[in-house]
Amino acid sequence: xxxxxxxxxxxxxxxxxxxxxxxxxxxxxxxxxxxxxxxxxxxxxxxxxxxxxxxxxxxxxxxxxxxxxxxxxxxxxxxxxxxxxxxxxxxxxxxxxxxxxxxxxxxxxxxxxxxxxxxxxxxxxxxxxxxxxxxxxxxxxxxxxxxxxxxxxxxxxxxxxxxxxxxxxxxxxxxxxxxxxxxxxxxxxxxxxxxxxxxxxxxxxxxxxxxxxxxxxxxxxxxxxxxxxxxxxxxxxxxxxxxxxxxxxxx
Amino acid sequence: xxxxxxxxxxxxxxxxxxxxxxxxxxxxxxxxxxxxxxxxxxxxxxxxxxxxxxxxxxxxxxxxxxxxxxxxxxxxxxxxxxxxxxxxxxxxxxxxxxxxxxxxxxxxxxxxxxxxxxxxxxxxxxxxxxxxxxxxxxxxxxxxxxxxxxxxxxxxxxxxxxxxxxxxxxxxxxxxxxxxxxxxxxxxxxxxxxxxxxxxxxxxxxxxxxxxxxxxxxxxxxxxxxxxxxxxxxxxxxxxxxxxxxxxxxxxxxxxxxxxxxxxxxxxxxxxxxxxxxxxxxxxxxxxxxxxxxxxxxxxxxxxxxxxxxxxxxxxxxxxxxxxxxxxxxxxxxxxxxxxxxxxxxxxxxxxxxxxxxxxxxxxxxxxxxxxxxxxxxxxxxxxxxxxxxxxxxxxxxxxxxxxxxxxxxxxxxxxxxxxxxxxxx
Numbered sequence: 001x002x003x004x005x006x007x008x009x010x011x012x013x014x015x016x017x018x019x020x021x022x023x024x025x026x027x028x029x030x031x032x033x034x035x036x037x038x039x040x041x042x043x044x045x046x047x048x049x050x051x052x053x054x055x056x057x058x059x060x061x062x063x064x065x066x067x068x069x070x071x072x073x074x075x076x077x078x079x080x081x082x083x084x085x086x087x088x089x090x091x092x093x094x095x096x097x098x099x100x101x102x103x104x105x106x107x108x109x110x111x112x113x114x115x116x117x118x119x120x121x122x123x124x125x126x127x128x129x130x131x132x133x134x135x136x137x138x139x140x141x142x143x144x145x146x147x148x149x150x151x152x153x154x155x156x157x158x159x160x161x162x163x164x165x166x167x168x169x170x171x172x173x174x175x176x177x178x179x180x181x182x183x184x185x186x187x188x189x190x191x192x193x194x195x196x197x198x199x200x201x202x203x204x205x206x207x208x209x210x211x212x213x214x215x216x217x218x219x220x221x222x223x224x225x226x227x228x229x230x231x232x233x234x235x236x237x238x239x240x241x242x243x244x245x246x247x248x249x250x251x
Numbered sequence: 252x253x254x255x256x257x258x259x260x261x262x263x264x265x266x267x268x269x270x271x272x273x274x275x276x277x278x279x280x281x282x283x284x285x286x287x288x289x290x291x292x293x294x295x296x297x298x299x300x301x302x303x304x305x306x307x308x309x310x311x312x313x314x315x316x317x318x319x320x321x322x323x324x325x326x327x328x329x330x331x332x333x334x335x336x337x338x339x340x341x342x343x344x345x346x347x348x349x350x351x352x353x354x355x356x357x358x359x360x361x362x363x364x365x366x367x368x369x370x371x372x373x374x375x376x377x378x379x380x381x382x383x384x385x386x387x388x389x390x391x392x393x394x395x396x397x398x399x400x401x402x403x404x405x406x407x408x409x410x411x412x413x414x415x416x417x418x419x420x421x422x423x424x425x426x427x428x429x430x431x432x433x434x435x436x437x438x439x440x441x442x443x444x445x446x447x448x449x450x451x452x453x454x455x456x457x458x459x460x461x462x463x464x465x466x467x468x469x470x471x472x473x474x475x476x477x478x479x480x481x482x483x484x485x486x487x488x489x490x491x492x493x494x495x496x497x498x499x500x501x502x503x504x505x506x507x508x509x510x511x512x513x514x515x516x517x518x519x520x521x522x523x524x525x526x527x528x529x530x531x532x533x534x535x536x537x538x539x540x541x542x543x544x545x546x547x548x549x550x551x552x553x554x555x556x557x558x559x560x561x562x563x564x565x566x567x568x569x570x571x572x573x574x575x576x577x578x579x580x581x582x583x584x585x586x587x588x589x590x591x592x593x594x595x596x597x598x599x600x601x602x603x604x605x606x607x608x609x610x611x612x613x614x615x616x617x618x619x620x621x622x623x624x625x626x627x628x629x630x631x632x633x634x635x636x637x638x639x640x641x642x643x644x645x646x647x648x649x650x651x652x653x654x655x656x657x658x659x660x661x662x663x664x665x666x667x668x669x670x671x672x673x674x675x676x677x
Contacts, residue, residue: 052631053623053627074631075631075635075639077631078630078631078632084631086628089628090624090627093646094643094646100642101632103634103638103642104629104634107634107635108633111633111635164633
């Protein structure tokens with residue numbers, strides 16, 4: 001599904017190398033987790049994959065299926081089935097949440113030569129998905145993320161994921177800013193989307209999210225590289241011993 | 252102080268070929284206006300009040316030519332139930348207009364009101380003359396003296412539908428001078444719509460008296476022709492517990508100056524004036540607003556948003572004057588521009604002048620570009636760059652558009668903005 005080879009990335013504005021040769025493959029139906037200390041390049045990886053400006057790929061490749069992601073605009077990557085759940089979902093005053101989601105879904109459908117969804121059909125779809133995530137009508141009516149609590153913002157990200165039905169989901173620190181109940185709700189939302197045809201890449205500092213979203217594979221990232229890969233146990237090891245031991249071990 | 256010769260000459264040249272109506276109930280007001288005009292002279296580019304907008308083409312005797320532009324869509328408000336009054340290049344078109352009768356309203360035309368007595372006699376030119384203090388507005392005075400037509404609307408109840416003034420532009424160098432007077436009796440409610448490019452050059456004055464507990468809604472769309480010019484003035488006087496809400500959409504037009512002068516004279520009155528403008532290229536748009544609080548517990552809001560690209564210029568001069576004794580005033584003023592490139596500019600002069608000690612007044616002015624973070628967020632969800640930019644642009648304009656209370660009218664304005672943005676995508 002997602003294939004990253006030897007990916008090197010530097011900041012566009014300054015001479016600073018962030019990713020120094022990332023190799024990673026996420027298969028359809030699998031959940032991969034990336035853990036790592038602050039500044040290891042986890043979020044940069046998610047931004048580069050989704051096409052955010054400000055980064056320069058100096059070497060390596062990233063493919064979603066047969067598609068070369070790095071050649072595409074962010075909206076084209078999205079239409080190809082890539083989805084990034086933001087660590088800090090953006091507030092957009094003046095744009096209604098429903099309008100936003102409908103515009104996004106129909107833009108994607110149009111890009112894929114599918115028929116656009118009518119307002120009525122869209123409403124039906126949103127209501128069904130929103131209910132599962134305990135998102136009320138008021139949150140749908142308000143401007144995108146404006147006045148949302150931390151938990152509401154993350155639930156709204158998962159709602160978008162549920163509506164857009166991407167092939168490959170990247171969750172960037174989705175647990176940050178969430179209390180235990182909110183984390184459970186968000187995780188249930190993600191788990192409901194787990195499917196043989198869909199891959200997940202879950203980026204997190206902490207093991208606790210992985211109690212709820214059980215990964216198949218865990219990677220440790222440090223200083224711009226994947227330094228260790230293992231099963232779910234690896235996350236527990238981090239939880240118990242911190243990153244220092246692992247980093248010392250691979251150094 | 253004697254008027255500078257350059258102003259004397261410019262004023263003489265402008266009025267040379269205009270003829271003053273000397274009979275009927277407007278004669279005295281017109282004569283008075285001409286003598287006031289000669290004292291103050293027409294605006295000059297060195298006048299402080301015209302620092303950001305060159306008045307030359309608004310003042311010169313001949314209207315500069317302006318080509319017609321067809322955006323390939325029916326004029327705004329076309330689908331609405333309304334009473335239509337049509338002017339073509341400033342000339343009333345009886346064929347295209349509806350019968351000027353509507354329950355709870357009396358409608359006359361200025362050009363036909365020739366008797367000696369008329370309800371508008373005490374208002375015509377009176378609010379305009381009052382509005383000359385403390386800042387002179389000579390183009391409005393010129394209008395009072397030489398207006399060729401206009402509508403006189405006396406609202407005595409709550410008419411079932413809006414009156415819609417529709418201005419077409421046909422002749423390349425047409426120069427239209429229209430003067431409307433609107434009077435709302437106590438407790439009445441009325442909506443006025445205006446749309447169309449009007450003429451190559453349009454000078455319009457609207458005087459509005461809103462009596463106690465009356466509500467006036469005004470929604471205007473100035474658009475279409477790229478080369479048209481306009482200088483418009485609204486003079487409004489508000490009684491106790493009355494409401495005045497005016498919104499203007501401006502799209503295109505090489506030069507537009509919209510002045511709005513509001514006097515809150517009765518306690519607990521509310522005045523909102525808002526504008527959304529979109530300009531691409533050779534476009535200069537000036538909102539000049541002056542709100543005077545002269546009563547207790549009045550509320551005023553000025554909300555102006557401008558989207559500018561390819562060298563377009565936006566100007567905002569907005570003032571809140573709170574007179575002594577106008578306690579518990581609630582005044583708000585915001586002017587913002589969205590600059591879509593480095594060539595466009597926004598010039599703002601927000602002013603507060605307060606002589607009461609128990610008031611809440613706030614004002615703000617900003618210029619900015621599209622929020623890149625929001626743009627990326629939208630694109631990451633599959634919304635193409637151009638569409639995402641338009642969505643954010645509409646969001647920027649939303650605060651002004653939301654000042655329109657009626658949902659259908661609001662939707663009409665938004666659909667026009669969407670169409671304009673789609674036509675002007677980069």
